[in-house]
Amino acid sequence: MNNMQTGCTLHGERTNVSALGGLGAQARGASGWLLPEIWMQDGAKRVEQALARLLCGQDDGATELMAAMRYATLHGGKRTRALLCLAAGALADTPAHMLDDVSAAIEMMHACTLVHDDLPAMDDDVLRRGLPTVHVKFGEATAILVGDALQAHAFLTLASLDAPGDNRIALVRELAQAVSAEGAAGGQAMDLSLVGKHVELDRILAMHRMKTGALVRASVRMGALCAIAEDAAHAALYCALDRYSACFGLALQVVDDILDATADTATLGKTPGKDAAAQKPTCVSIMGLQAARQFAPDLLRDAGEAIVPLGPRAERLAQMLQRANAYLFKHVPCA
Numbered sequence: 001m002n003n004m005q006t007g008c009t010l011h012g013e014r015t016n017v018s019a020l021g022g023l024g025a026q027a028r029g030a031s032g033w034l035l036p037e038i039w040m041q042d043g044a045k046r047v048e049q050a051l052a053r054l055l056c057g058q059d060d061g062a063t064e065l066m067a068a069m070r071y072a073t074l075h076g077g078k079r080t081r082a083l084l085c086l087a088a089g090a091l092a093d094t095p096a097h098m099l100d101d102v103s104a105a106i107e108m109m110h111a112c113t114l115v116h117d118d119l120p121a122m123d124d125d126v127l128r129r130g131l132p133t134v135h136v137k138f139g140e141a142t143a144i145l146v147g148d149a150l151q152a153h154a155f156l157t158l159a160s161l162d163a164p165g166d167n168r169i170a171l172v173r174e175l176a177q178a179v180s181a182e183g184a185a186g187g188q189a190m191d192l193s194l195v196g197k198h199v200e201l202d203r204i205l206a207m208h209r210m211k212t213g214a215l216v217r218a219s220v221r222m223g224a225l226c227a228i229a230e231d232a233a234h235a236a237l238y239c240a241l242d243r244y245s246a247c248f249g250l251a252l253q254v255v256d257d258i259l260d261a262t263a264d265t266a267t268l269g270k271t272p273g274k275d276a277a278a279q280k281p282t283c284v285s286i287m288g289l290q291a292a293r294q295f296a297p298d299l300l301r302d303a304g305e306a307i308v309p310l311g312p313r314a315e316r317l318a319q320m321l322q323r324a325n326a327y328l329f330k331h332v333p334c335a
């Protein structure tokens, strides 16, 4: 993409003006920044374009692996993790082309966790993002391989970035840690081990921090790590980002637990009531619905407080909280 096709804004934000349907001028606020909703739409579009470009391989006619990988990544999803990466990248002045690929890698990894989470041996779900789950559509063996390959392609994308080796290693390490036994994989193991048990709330929160929070934390950190090393000079920045993402990630899973208990299929794009049916201890089953409804906005407020010291450059991260609050208000109205 050449400079004629792009508009540059503060903090390295760049948007493909043609992708906004000629809305360039109206889409900006007085400061020249893209208005939040337009920025989010544009970010989601950019990550989807990156996913389509990075997953463009063809199947050989006998297999459907690539088609299934595209099915798992390119059909919906709120793109929360990608947008968090872009928001942190805006704060760090990360170049847009790098952020596109990094956020696509994060969405590949997220999709991997979803495809595996839905498998018969895990949550045994038939619906995801309003469509049949990957194992329902393509078969269980292909779904397992889709997860494997998406994980590999995520790391391949990071390793192939047009960036110094130190940055690429930091990004690969960050994503690997997020889905390791200390992260999502460990949290998912805990989730399965707790079926049918009544456990303390602390245990549930620890599980949520691992199974969901770890990848959310990595998404935020990776946006910054593209451009800013985590060294002593930037300890305060990473501390603020960690507090923000810890609260955001936990809120995301608390809301997911609430919606599983309260929302309908059309809203969820998933089968509702699965957690109770599978005897999963969740924030709702342990805290009660009302307390969980109160907990989520409290967490989002704490996330907002965490980034106050970062000032106006954290504006996109603040807007992600507004988006999460709006989602909460819309779908969890009695909070």
Ligand code: IPE
Pocket: 076, 077, 078, 079, 080, 110, 129, 211, 212, 252, 253, 256
């Ligand atoms: C669903 O995450 C699984 C959880 C970890 C809670 P999202 O609610 O972000 O799923 P998509 O990407 O929007 O489908």
Ligand code: IPE
Pocket: 113, 114, 117, 123, 125, 184, 188, 211, 212, 256, 260, 270
């Ligand atoms: C999933 O949690 C967490 C992952 C790491 C994928 P859930 O099992 O509650 O997510 P949904 O409700 O199926 O999206």
Ligand code: MG
Pocket: 117, 123, 191
């Ligand atoms: Mg699960």
Ligand code: MG
Pocket: 117, 118, 123, 125
């Ligand atoms: Mg599930």
Ligand code: MG
Pocket: 256, 257, 260
């Ligand atoms: Mg759930």
